[in-house]
Amino acid sequence: MFIVALTGGIGSGKTTIADRLAELGAGVVDTDQLSRELTADGGPMLPAIREAFGGTVFQPDGRLDRSALRRLVFDDPQSRARLESILHPPIRQRMLERIDRLDTPYAVIVVPLLFETGQQSLADRVLVVDVPESVQIERVRKRNGLTVPEIERIVASQTPREERLARADDIIDNSGPPENLESQIQRIHRRYLDLCQASPHETNTSR
Template sequence: MYIGLSGGIGSGKTTVTACFAKRNIDIYDADEMARLAVAPGQPALTEIIQHFGHEVINEQGTLNRQKLRDIIFYAPEEKLWLENLLHPIIRDKMFDAAKASTSPYCLFVVPLLFETKIKYPVNRILIIDTSLELQLERTQKRDGLSRQQAKNIIDQQVSRRYRRHHADDIIENNGDLNELDQQVEKLHEYYLKLSQS
């Protein structure tokens, strides 16, 4: 059984994923697959260089992700071009890797699950949600951003309301780690039952 896990920036996806991982659930992360997809020598990196030029490459020959982010942040058409290139590759890598999964169910962590047009054939969608204020605080602290910069990123993502409406399951991440882990345990037990039925 495949569970698609998503949530806005600063919602706590990494923390929740770690809670599932300690229960021996296999995790496949879109961000990790994205790094593999644009590694030196990969066809996707060649296409990115051809499209954006060598200024998006570091001296070591690796992708300068920050430079690329800066370019696409204010250029929706360039962002769309990049998503159309990378997201099918990322999805395929995740599902290929999941063929070797030995856990009763596995998690696909896809931060932009709703933002892209690429469909992920998952059985359920789990959304990690938190208040806007906590999102802002966590994003500022983690990424060293100003409040306005953090808000700009949040504004580019789909709304919390949209995510919640399309979720099968929701984890509320507004409390402490113990409370979060209890929510994960309940869902874990539920997913185990579903995977056996």
């Protein structure tokens, strides 16, 4: 199957783009959603998280305190690396399983930490959703209620914007109003349909 890796910084609009490509017929696998599945109430990764970080990142009823965990890992690079070592392998495995089950012209894997985890090797094309850092900060502040310093720490932990753009095969500019997106999405969708028809190949998720 032809695989597109969709990435971008926090607040860039990855979900919006992925949802629209899904409406147009692409098969979408979102690694953030897989992470939430693995860490939901009773999720299989909760025991490992509790063992690594203790009860301070859990609520009294046993549910994961995502805000406390986020503060911890973005204040401490070692804690972030420990959490990633717990979550990234099962997320990758579940992602590959979902790709194998798709029956769509092409697959879109939404991976915020694409370059940080080296998973661009799974994809035929890398699609970057791009916005200026100032736009990221304002959108995340309104959406999540985080403080500007909290958002800046998250942005600083991700691949720099310039590097993402340099490593992209395709770019969608999401810095403007929503109505500017549709023509870009339609164009990129048609391009991917053309590419997967021109280069048919067997699904290969062992790359």
